[in-house]
Amino acid sequence: MSVRVSGKHMEIGDSFRQRIEEQIGEAVAKYFDGGYASQVIVEKSGSRFSADCKVHLDTGIVLHAAGEANDPQGSFDAAAERIEKRLRRYKRRLKDHHAGNHMNGHAEVAYTVMDRIPDEADELPEDFAPTIVAESSKQLKTMSVASAVMALDMTDEPVLLFRSPGKEELNIVYRRNDGNIGWIDSTNIKN
Template identity: 45%
Template sequence: MKILTSGQHLDLGDSLRAYIDEKLPVAVAKYMDNAIEAQVVFSREGSMYSCHCSVHVGTGIDAQAEGQDTEIYASFDQALDRLAKQLRRDKRKRRNHHTRVPSADETA
């Protein structure tokens, strides 16, 4: 998965980029195996940091989430939690609930 990390009028350090590269693929791969691209944008509004995460998983599957906190890492964690929740719900919705389970008579 290709991860683009940027900051609007912010200088993001290597430790934050490493943190994002470590956490984001794990959270997305838990629900969707074939994620293509992710974009993480940080901005600062007053004393609050804002993180906007966008993930493109496949055809017609895009998820976006935003988090705000006074700490930049906490804002990313909030956005990641919301993103994981969206992906979990989307996967649950796409699951085929009409699969037929063979009975005991058919398997014997």
């Protein structure tokens, strides 16, 4: 149960550091019994402050939240409020899942069919070379679609790649522009 607090372009005072540690500790203890590790970075950029909080729970779930304000305490308060909200959702979903309140069998799924983009857009200049902006590697977890959606909801990541249990097929859940979550099941993809 460690909380690492650091500042970018600013110093973090002892009282603010203690307040951060206590607030994160209280929020996690309120909704979760296990251990955790947390990292909080408070950054000054111009006249604004931003706080970036990550909480790694022993269950393997990583919660991420950020907040902005005109002062460092306000930015952390906004981020801590989001972390607490995500912890509350996580606990509620675990409770619902264990109580058996999930739907069995098949469900109707809404889908949208879109027209193909005209071939003119397929033509790219010969010297076109996309730039790789970020590259990372993560270990793929085996989880159900419901667990993957919950994990995606707990983070600010736009996409989550995972393996389905039993079949070991790759699946993707992602945030759509309309606010809903999409799922790509690789077992349904035909070459």
